[in-house]
Amino acid sequence: MGKNRRQERLQQRRSQPSTPAAASARPAPKPVPAWRHTIDQWGGPWIIVAGVAVLAFIGWIAWVNRPVGVSSKGLMGEAVQIAASGHVTSPSELQIPEGVPPAGGPHYVNPLPGGVYDQPVDDGRVIHSLEHGLIWITYKPGAISDAQLKELLDLVDGRKRDVVLSPRPENKDALVATSWGRRLVIKPGDMKTVKDFISTNLNRSPEPAVR
Template sequence: MRTVPSRPDSSAPVPPKAKGQAKQLSVKQERDARRAEKVQAMLAQQKRQQRNRRIGWISGLAAGVVAVGLIIGFVVSSATPKVDPASISIGELKTFPGLTANHVTGTVDYEMTPPAGGDHNAVWLNCGVYDQPVPNENAVHALEHGAVWVTYDPAQVDEAGVQTLRDELPSTYVVLSPFENLGAPVVASAWGNQVFLEGVDDARLTDFVQKFWRSNDAPEPGAACTGGLNAAGKVA
């Protein structure tokens, strides 16, 4: 009879892994652990930096708010209160109530010189500085929009005087122009109001501008003072 070789017993115990294999697994685990510690330390450092930046940003913002508050408080406390135009009194002020404001063609015979209101051309004069006389009918239309028209007699006001007027007047809603045979060195006109001044340094000019510049008493206050007619001699 032929003998059959015996098969290995599957239930026999499996020999343990070699000691070198166990040691290699332990080293890998230690390396992973160290890497994890470094990652955690780096994340913690990043969080601290972010927190410090937030604290610095908030502190800077708070300091800025405080500084702005101090500046505003100083300006408000030291600012001069705005003068009520109705409370300003101007000596020898002439008033012309009940003026009509129709659009007409051609020239208009005004009741005052220079004109301080009344019927006028449909196109307003652009506000600015002119070194030549401007059309009355267009200038009156600018007065209707709340502008102040300052005229000067070129025979009585020299170039330095004109510059004084320019420095004194606002940069918008003002017409400054020469006017022949004016009857005074300087005349300031607004819609329905006018004052004859003794010279370029007459303090009433400042009062007149404060009282009537862009006044709501004009028929069309706040309407445009640009986009109309640029008369000859406009220099600014």
């Protein structure tokens, strides 16, 4: 009797319709957004990485060339008349005064970056730097002491973006500060005047804050 019941249950199970496969019950995949197709066409995630890198580079350039505060005080130093200030290619086209650093005039295309230089630099390049608002501090080798030179080095070391410090044997004076259109002879060791000249005359030029 029990055997017959088991056979009946087995037959009932076999006669019941089978349920659909689990796979057929899965929801249809969501459509891929149009922007995803565009990204895939342009290289996938790498285009996003490249875009972020470009934006970061642009931001860095903007920070490097950020505007710097300009003093409202009267310019320091003797006013220097500047007749012309175009680009030239030959040293003979430069207008270099005798015994003093130039404070403007014709200059070479490539400006000299700010910083400390232990050898004389090219006047034609520094003139272009002055046009961009930098300050040029020159000293006559042998006319200032090692201690005075160290003070200058320490001062400019923290302002290399804005100041050029270099020896200039042609100078008749021991220490001269120069900006575009201005020149000031300073007594060696008078660091206050050097600092004041930098803060007052910095970026007061035809093309200020360009670096």
